Amino acid sequence: MSEMSKDNLLRSWKDISAYLGCDVRTCFRWEKKYGMPVRRAEGGEKKSHVFVYTDELDRWFQETFKNSHPARGKGERGRRQPADFSIEGPTLIVLDKEKRELWRKDTGMEDLLMEDFYRRNFQVMHKGEANILPALVIRDIDGDGDREVLFAPKRVKDQTGEGFLYCYDRKGVELWKFHVGRELRCGGKVFSPDYRIAGFHTHDLDGDGRLEIVVESLQAPDWPCQLAVLDSSGKLIGEFWNAGYLRELTYHDINGDGREELIVVGVNNEYRGGCLIVFDTRKISGSSPQTGEFACGGFEAGSELYYVTTPYTEVAEASGFYVCGFRRVDITDSRWIRGTYSEGLIYEFSFDLECFQVGWDHGYMVRHEELTKAGKLSSVLDEAYRQKLLAGIRYWNGSGWTAEPTKNRR
Numbered sequence: 001m002s003e004m005s006k007d008n009l010l011r012s013w014k015d016i017s018a019y020l021g022c023d024v025r026t027c028f029r030w031e032k033k034y035g036m037p038v039r040r041a042e043g044g045e046k047k048s049h050v051f052v053y054t055d056e057l058d059r060w061f062q063e064t065f066k067n068s069h070p071a072r073g074k075g076e077r078g079r080r081q082p083a084d085f086s087i088e089g090p091t092l093i094v095l096d097k098e099k100r101e102l103w104r105k106d107t108g109m110e111d112l113l114m115e116d117f118y119r120r121n122f123q124v125m126h127k128g129e130a131n132i133l134p135a136l137v138i139r140d141i142d143g144d145g146d147r148e149v150l151f152a153p154k155r156v157k158d159q160t161g162e163g164f165l166y167c168y169d170r171k172g173v174e175l176w177k178f179h180v181g182r183e184l185r186c187g188g189k190v191f192s193p194d195y196r197i198a199g200f201h202t203h204d205l206d207g208d209g210r211l212e213i214v215v216e217s218l219q220a221p222d223w224p225c226q227l228a229v230l231d232s233s234g235k236l237i238g239e240f241w242n243a244g245y246l247r248e249l250t251y252h253d254i255n256g257d258g259r260e261e262l263i264v265v266g267v268n269n270e271y272r273g274g275c276l277i278v279f280d281t282r283k284i285s286g287s288s289p290q291t292g293e294f295a296c297g298g299f300e301a302g303s304e305l306y307y308v309t310t311p312y313t314e315v316a317e318a319s320g321f322y323v324c325g326f327r328r329v330d331i332t333d334s335r336w337i338r339g340t341y342s343e344g345l346i347y348e349f350s351f352d353l354e355c356f357q358v359g360w361d362h363g364y365m366v367r368h369e370e371l372t373k374a375g376k377l378s379s380v381l382d383e384a385y386r387q388k389l390l391a392g393i394r395y396w397n398g399s400g401w402t403a404e405p406t407k408n409r410r
Contacts, residue, residue, distance in 0.1 A: 103172030133199020267325030
């Protein structure tokens with residue numbers, strides 16, 4: 001029987017994770033998968049207070065991981081982990097937190113983008129920038145206590161060779177690589193499998209303590225776009241094809257079922273305006289609702305919960321842009337979904353995707369005034385203008401487009 005003493009007792013998930021040197025999500029997974037000896041007060045309910053005896057925990061750890069040793073606080077504090085990086089010519093150099101080199105990889109790309117690009121696109125999404133999704137991430141992807149490095153090489157001039165996402169372990173061993181895109185037929189045209197990664201994002205979509213990777217890639221130099229979802233081992237577990245570039249994404253439980261939905265924004269080339277798409281992360285498949293030359297051949301109807309389009313703007317047309325659309329999506333403190341156009345239009349949706357407000361920022365006002373003075377526009381930014389934009393919103397109901405807010409009835 002374990003001794004009940006202050007030194008032998010851990011009273012919370014936070015204390016347990018600190019003792020083992022891993023995050024709380026990993027502790028949840030180890031309890032479920034490996035039977036980590038966690039005790040619960042008040043009859044063993046899942047939401048009860050937890051505690052664990054350290055001597056029991058030590059014995060369990062040694063027995064469970066006797067042939068493989070994930071990082072832990074007591075025994076392996078000296079494990080050097082990836083924490084930073086530098087770029088020298090074609091070479092990625094991975095550093096620890098003390099800026100000491102751990103390992104390096106030569107990409108073979110003499111025109112690999114320089115370090116300042118990867119600094120701007122490191123770890124997290126950067127709002128408002130041209131490239132808003134990360135191209136390099138250092139995180140514990142598989143929940144084993146060690147950090148992995150996810151790296152998408154990007155070139156200055158040539159777009160070839162940019163279609164790979166690499167995952168390296170803490171020692172620089174390649175764990176897996178994922179090749180984005182594929183040959184695609186839309187209408188009578190065949191698009192080559194030459195895709196480039198726009199960016200990727202890591203997030204625990206299913207709550208199992210391991211991170212999934214959502215990858216956005218685009219056909220170079222044309223408009224088909226692949227949204228791919230990978231598990232922590234690099235396996236493709238979901239993909240959606242869109243007739244137009246996708247720009248940004250976020251996660252939020254908008255229907256109150258306890259699971260986060262994936263919310264993605266971008267453009268739709270057939271309709272020339274913006275698109276806002278909501279997915280149940282348990283099933284991401286198919287393609288966007290299109291016709292004719294924009295229909296992606298060989299794919300079933302999309303599994304999305306919502307597919308919403310917003311209209312092509314006269315500012316974009318007068319500026320000579322063939323398409324326009326969303327570049328940013330946010331969940332506001334007021335529980336609105338806010339989508340922002342590249343030109344500066346702002347659409348605000350409730351969680352049932354009803355758009356109740358359209359506005360514009362200062363940049364849109366300035367551009368509209370410039371085009372008006374140049375004789376290219378004669379409209380006025382007033383309530384009638386706002387109502388016209390609202391009237392142009394369409395929802396895919398599974399068989400056709402409607403002006404009424406509705407789900408995709410697949």
